[in-house]
Each structure stands twice: as C-alpha cells, then as structure tokens.
Amino acid sequence: MLAAHDQARLDALYESMSRASQEALGYPVARDFDYAPLYRFLQFPSNNIGDPFQASTYRVGTREMEREVIDFFAALFRAPHDDYWGYVTNGGTEGNLYGLYLAREMYPNGIVYFSEDTHYSVAKNVHFLGLRHIMIRSQPNGEIDYEDLEESVRLHRDVPAIIFANIGTTMKEGRDDIRRIQEILKKLVVQERYVHSDAAFCGPFAQFLDPKPAFDFAEGADSIAMSGHKFIGAPMPCGVVIARKRNVERIGRSIGYIGSMDTTITGSRNAFTPLLLWYAIRMMGEQGLRKRLARCQEIAQYAVEGMNARGIAAWRNANALTVVFPRVSETLKSKWQLATQDAISHLIVAPGTEPVLIDALIADIVKEQT
Ligand SMILES: Cc1ncc(COP(=O)(O)O)c(C=O)c1O
Structure with missing residues (x-):
C-alpha cells in the first residue's frame, strides 16, 4: 500500500492538475473528452x-x-x-x-x-x-x-x-x-x-x-x-x-x-x-468534428468581439480558433497559461473552452489596465 504521505501527494497533485486544466487558455488542447470506457x-x-x-x-x-x-x-x-x-x-x-x-x-x-x-x-x-x-x-x-x-x-x-x-x-x-x-x-x-x-x-x-x-x-x-x-x-x-x-x-x-x-x-x-x-x-465522425469546429468558431468570434468592445486590440485570422492580443502581464500569463511571444499573447479556443473562461480572462485584463 502507498504510504500516507505519498497518497496525500497524489491527492494534492490531482487537485492541482484539475484546477490547472480548468484555467488553461493558451494551448490548443481539447478538454471535453471522456475515455473512461477504455x-x-x-x-x-x-x-x-x-x-x-x-x-x-x-x-x-x-x-x-x-x-x-x-x-x-x-x-x-x-x-x-x-x-x-x-x-x-x-x-x-x-x-x-x-x-x-x-x-x-x-x-x-x-x-x-x-x-x-x-x-x-x-x-x-x-x-x-x-x-x-x-x-x-x-x-x-x-x-x-x-x-x-x-x-x-x-x-x-x-x-x-x-x-x-x-x-x-x-x-x-x-x-x-x-x-x-x-x-x-x-x-x-x-x-x-x-x-x-x-x-x-x-x-x-x-x-x-x-x-x-x-x-x-x-x-x-x-x-x-x-x-x-x-x-x-x-x-x-x-x-x-x-x-x-x-x-x-x-x-x-x-x-x-x-x-x-x-x-x-x-x-x-x-x-x-x-x-x-x-x-x-x-464517437464523433466527420459530423461531430464539424459541429465542434462550428462551436469553437462562435466562441473565438465571441472572444475577439468581447475584447475589442473593452478596448483590447484582439484579432484572429479568417476562421482561426487562435485569438491574438497584446502581450499580457506575467501574472496573467501564468494564471491563464497564456502562450506569449515577443509583443503578443494568444488564447486558443479548443473544444471545451467555454465563454465564461473568456469573460473571466477579459475581466482580469481590464482590471489590470485600470
Ligand atoms: C504548428 C505546430 N507544429 C508542431 C507542433 C508540435 O506538436 P506536438 O506538441 O504535438 O509535438 C505544434 C505544437 O503546438 C505546433 O503549434
């Protein structure tokens, strides 16, 4: 049996990965899967x-x-x-x-x-x-x-x-x-x-x-x-x-x-x-992939519009799920796990990225600017 302190470490790791996975916006990874049957x-x-x-x-x-x-x-x-x-x-x-x-x-x-x-x-x-x-x-x-x-x-x-x-x-x-x-x-x-x-x-x-x-x-x-x-x-x-x-x-x-x-x-x-x-x-087939894409596109557009409406110069390439905006602070980069290079940061709307997360990120950026 695993020693109690090792078990406690595993439990803490689980909690931390679980939280980190909810707040990751900068990397292109879907989070809406369930492979339990495998x-x-x-x-x-x-x-x-x-x-x-x-x-x-x-x-x-x-x-x-x-x-x-x-x-x-x-x-x-x-x-x-x-x-x-x-x-x-x-x-x-x-x-x-x-x-x-x-x-x-x-x-x-x-x-x-x-x-x-x-x-x-x-x-x-x-x-x-x-x-x-x-x-x-x-x-x-x-x-x-x-x-x-x-x-x-x-x-x-x-x-x-x-x-x-x-x-x-x-x-x-x-x-x-x-x-x-x-x-x-x-x-x-x-x-x-x-x-x-x-x-x-x-x-x-x-x-x-x-x-x-x-x-x-x-x-x-x-x-x-x-x-x-x-x-x-x-x-x-x-x-x-x-x-x-x-x-x-x-x-x-x-x-x-x-x-x-x-x-x-x-x-x-x-x-x-x-x-x-x-x-x-x-499980998805071609139809499922198309549906996932359509939902991600909607949310990517929502992110661009939401940022622009609050004065953040965000943009995306035509049909892209990647939303580019001016470089954020180190604090926000770390909190939202935002990939950042030179003068830009980005968020990526992968399947499972919900609008509430985008809203929360925008609120954080606006708070820092005021
Ligand atoms: C354009 C591009 N090519 C290659 C890779 C590397 O892919 P992987 O992380 O699956 O090795 C990435 C990862 O983000 C990427 O964005």
Missing part, C-alpha cells in the same frame, strides 16, 4: 512495435484500430487511395520529423524552406537530419511570405526544395497555401521537390473550413502531420502522420526480432493512443 485496456503491456500495416510477433497491441485511424485521416486529407501509409505518433513533432526524414531520404542534399513563424521543434529536427535550411520571412498574419520564398528558391534552383508548410502557425494560426507554393516551384522548374504540411492543430478540421486552406495531398502535399491531443483531445500527447507509401517503401527494413518492418521513428510504440483516437473518431 481504461480497462490500461492493464495490458500493450505495444504497437513496428509497422501498423504488418503483423508483429508481439500481439498485445491495437494495430487494427491504428490502421482504421490512418484510413480515416488519409481519406480526410485526400491521400491517393492506393498510395498512402501512416502511423500514430507521439505527437506533431514526431510526425514533422518523419515527413522531413522521408524528404531527406529522397533528397539528401535538399534545402528545407520554412517560415520564421514555424514551431521551434522544426529547426532542431532539421539539425538532427543534417539538412540545410533557409528561413523565410513571414507576413504579419503568420503566413509565409511567398515573394521571399520565391526569391530564395530562385537562388538555389539547382538544389532540391523541401518545403515545410504551416497549416496553422503556433502563435497566430497563419496558414501557408501549398497550392501557391507548388505554383512557385513549377514556375522555377524545380522538379525535385517535397512538400510537408504541418497541420498540428488544424489537421482534424482544416478540410471543413470555408474557404478551405490548400494543404492536402490533392493539393500537392507529400506528407501531413497532426497532433491528436489538440483539437480531438486526449489525456496524453499523440498524433498522426500520413505519407505517400512509395516514399516510405524506400526506408523500410525487415527486422526479424519483431517480425515486422522498421518503418517508424521509435521502436516500441504506444498502443493506447491509437485506441483513444479510434474511439474519438468513431
């Missing part, structure tokens, strides 16, 4: 080691459900039905690393282009992979500056181009248009090219926006990564990466020890998170 699966030493599309000698896993998750998102992202592959990752960062890894295997001497608003992990991933990169200017709304991109690629037309596009930047939810990017590459006759879409937050809903951002396979993506714990919601980080199968085939190695192909970044892989994502998409 708790019984936590009693197994589960592991989806190896390739989800191949059986492994180790059978305590959830590969079948993982494949259904991949099929769902491949269809949502309009991947070619006979040429896609994917797996459930530890999060957006791993999916982005995977896309860049495939790109490097195709074009080891390629240059990676990404905007200055790109998530901090990408520069590190590029460094891991030993790839050259060029950082491109961003527009004020967070979207890549296409002229700067064109100019930079023009100077290196003899080198394969690996484009890392943001489908929702971390701070402003700016969305790069990969159709426009593909046009630039075609115009410059850069035939050796690879485009990865980082749809960490927006992946599960970008397809339902009007106008729809250009980010999917039909529009020229070679791989797409998203996080599972953000818009969908999960009690632990997870994600999905979808890529073109023929690009994955060039990296796979058959491993006798696991009786499967080594196509993923890590060896042992979480078998519980595919189950969470499977349960979520089965």
